[in-house]
Amino acid sequence: MTGFGKACMQLPHKKITVEVKSLNSKNLDLNVRLPLTYREKELPLRNVIAQELERGKVDFSLYCEITAEETSNKINGPIVVAYINQMKEIIPQADETELMKMAVRMPDALKVERLELDESEWLEIEKVIAEAIKNINEFRRSEGSTLEKDFRLRVANIRFYMDEITKLDAERILTVKERLRNNLDELQVTVDENRFEQEVIYYLEKLDINEEKVRLAQHLDYFIETLEGKEANGRKLGFIAQEMGREINTMGSKSNHADMQKYVVKMKDELEKIKEQVLNVL
Template sequence: MISSMTGFARESVTTEFGVLSIELRSINHRYLETYFKLPEILRPFEVKLRDLAQNQIKRGKVEIMFRLESTGTANEELVFNDDLARKVIKLYRHANELLGTSNALSPSELMRFPNMLIATTPDPEELEAITLKTFNTALESLIQNRQSEGSRINAVIEDRLNKIEALTKEAQTLRPEAAQRLRDKLTQRLQELQVEVDQQRLEQELVFAIQKLDIDEETDRLSSHVAAMREALQRNDAIGRRLDFLTQEFNREANTLGSKSQDAQLTAIAVELKVLIEQIREQIQNIE
């Protein structure tokens, strides 16, 4: 199944660390380029995230945005620094003894001391596991989206290949008729001019002109390229560059066929072939 390089996916999951949201957008590109936007708390996982993306996507420009939004869960509450508090209280009592006072230390005053309140932080290993799992799910969704678009592209290309195949067969059928029309046209022209010609020389010139109409090699190659492209479309790997090369070969044969065409019908077929090939080329630009 072929894959488009255009796709979109969004995945989110509620965790004890907050709501983790991942959004992926991909467009066509000659190579694979991944751009990550990560909150600082997820930054240490970027290398592993990038490796996951590169293992599953071969081509395209992929923008990947992560968000981790707080939900006010218990692990995000402030924790009282008991050890520091005991030390401060002990020092406060000692100061009262030295000064001969009995001032009490209120809880609000105690909490204003630096580092008295500690914000809990997520377990890095657990957060990493959840992040990687959710990202992998998002990647699978993106790949499915790209494959769905790839199926549509495949149908368009197959339709154009069918038309190229039909035109190729039509050109093969028309070649003898084109040769006869060329003979008739030249004979009629000579009759109109009322000139005497060497029949042997005339036959030689006719043979030479008809040989120029020999498009068997071009039509055979066009048929071969149709078969090769259909075979490539059945592959499960990245085939965009292979298809691009085949499109260039299609163009080469269509141009040669057009240059040999000294017949209006064959010329029209060559033009239509180039239109169909260009339509295939446009579709191929978006295939992974």
């Protein structure tokens, strides 16, 4: 969602500069800054920005720099003359230049004429707005391409660590059986072998992680499938990442094996990096 776009245009009497900046946000949080002359166009402009940018904390600014000799501030002649006459009555010998300097600082000495919106001028400004929005979208697409490569790398790493856990699973079962057998031998008691096997199977079922591995593999596939979709899918990717985290946590609690737990930690580390970057996806 992060991005920046800027575009400029020179009109006959003014220079128009448009800047659009966006940061991460769950929804669209739009802040629009417009000169007073163009304020009536704010609502349709907000609709255009919302359709184009969809999500993010967006700051839109339109700056207008007057380049001609015209100005909207005019000296209110009658008011200034009235001030000068009043001051002359108080100080007859006062210099008129000094009185003028004082008069123009008095209230209402300057009047601001509100410029009416020129629709033909606004049509030109809409072009520079569209260019700025296009630039920020290009920035976002560039960032998105980088994020996609990073996501694919993290998902591939999680798959690799899951495969390594699978290789250790058979060894873990043998280790658990041996540990139980050694504990019984230390007790020096006679046990029924059939009952012992039943208890071992029951115990191992509680430690079985096949279901978690299958579900995690499905979540990884769905993550990539969603990543390749054309619609805005940032929220969906976040939900999938949460489900991946549940399966990894369950595998860690069931692993009961030091080397397997090391791979679980590595998987969690990769997943946290995914969650951080998912916040920046539309």
